[in-house]
Amino acid sequence: MRPDLKIITSWIKENERVLDLGCGSGHLLKKLQIERNTYGIGLEKNLKKIQSCLEIGVNVINQDLDSGLENFKANSFDTVLLAQTLQALSQPDKLIEDMLRVGERGIITFPNFGNWKSRLYLFFRGRMPISKFMPHNWYDTPNIHFCTVKDFDLMCVEKKITVLNKTVVNLEHQGSLAIKLFPNLLGEIAIYHITKS
């Protein structure tokens, strides 16, 4: 279980209606179903992952997030999740707007490109960072919209999005005091709980 999923679970209340964008193999929705008795729907475009969802009894709809959430009614979910998928979208801002149209609240997690490791990599090597966490070359990466914690904060101000809660953790998902003081420098994964202003 990815540790960011633990934090997400803590932000979901009993019996919530949850839409998970890019739900992968469905383990988060399954966890929420068991621990929070949620009504969950996952969206996924990879057929292998869809099959895994079906196997564990998670509702899943074959849908590409880049085609939007038009088929979902406004305010039809309590929480809309977007875990580690933001950076792979063609229009992340449009999808976030759509998330907050469909859901009362949104939870977004993304890799923080402002982390010191990325900064050092770029500074010393002069090349786009490659790591275990971001293993792709610039030309064949699905990650086309990296941002930093600071970038995301600015977007929330511009788009009039209220941040209910945010946590920035490292890959071990430990939120030390140092990370709290310098989130954009030390944090590797950002987890935001947002709503409409």
Added chain:
Amino acid sequence: MAHSPATSVGIVTPQVFHFKDPLILRSGKVIPNYDLITESYGELNKKRDNAILVCHALSGDHHAAGFHSETDRKPGWWDSAIGPGKAIDTNLFYVIAVNNLGGCGGSTGPTSINPINGKPFGPDFPVITVADWVESQKRLMGILSIKQWAAVIGGSLGGMQVQHWAIEHPKKLKAAICIASAAKLSAQNIAFNEVARHSITKDPNFYEGRYLEHDSRPKQGLMLARMIGHITYLSDSAMRLKFGNEFADDQLKLEKNVGRNLKSGGLSYGLDVDFEVESYLHYQGERFSNNFDANTYLLMTKALDYFDPSTDFDNDLSKAFANASCKFLLISFSTDWRFPPERSRELVEILLSASCNVSYLEIEADEGHDAFLMPIPKYMEALRAFLSNIFVELKTNAS
């Protein structure tokens, strides 16, 4: 034995159930008593909770899997999906398929003898709706002492029966699998059906539907109906692939405008059959017109046209599904233009707004509407995965 015993249900014997109580139909007409012919595969467990009902489409019947004899050339219509170890696994489930009322596979229908005058019913057999079929299937369920289906599965017209089950008898099924279907037919679909009906009823050998009494059959009409139907069940790409031997590579077949295989060495410069696709359609039409009853064809297309569950719910389909409590799996195929993915997506939206547990897959396939009968690996794997979870849930509930 010619038929692989490992993955086939093997030799099967149909079973006929007689129903003595009259069935009041949607139309108000009554069928005083009737027979339903069925086939079943796998074992019904002690708790009688592992039963799957398979609903057939326009030209299907109760013979869904296996063979009727050692010399049988072709297995049942959905043999690719039903059998030991297959997607609908008969090692886990008891699977039953019914020839619907009004059919011509052995259940009471237009070819049956009307006890009132000792002649075949023919056109006097009442028009049956999807709701009537579901009611007759529910009575069969009662005879078998099954309280809840583990799943009801069907494609096309079969998918409509699945929907009706979920709406009308929410507690009587655990899962609904609706493949290449729609909540109602489009005008284009009804139009194709009308052309088919017109070709049958205008055949000089139709005799107002009393052709059996005249020792005749509207063979040309039925053949034409089937040929039109067949074209709409395939896609442009499916036909190119099938009749495009000029290229060995499938991708090239699709890119080049081929699919023009000649029947013989050259063109006839006459009205004879020149291309393989022509003789293929003739063959399909010929085979169908020898085996299928024209009145049944008319009746089945009417059932398709009439299906619209929203009419009982102020024309609001989400109200229709408001009480549905089963899990839904919907599947569509990319090149199906008779029941295109849009129709399935509409249904998914309705189910979501009714807060149903729904999963949906769109399978890339060249075969058009016919894809629902094909063993396409991603499609079969999805069916298997969904049903394996249903099986796990049955076991969990039991313990």
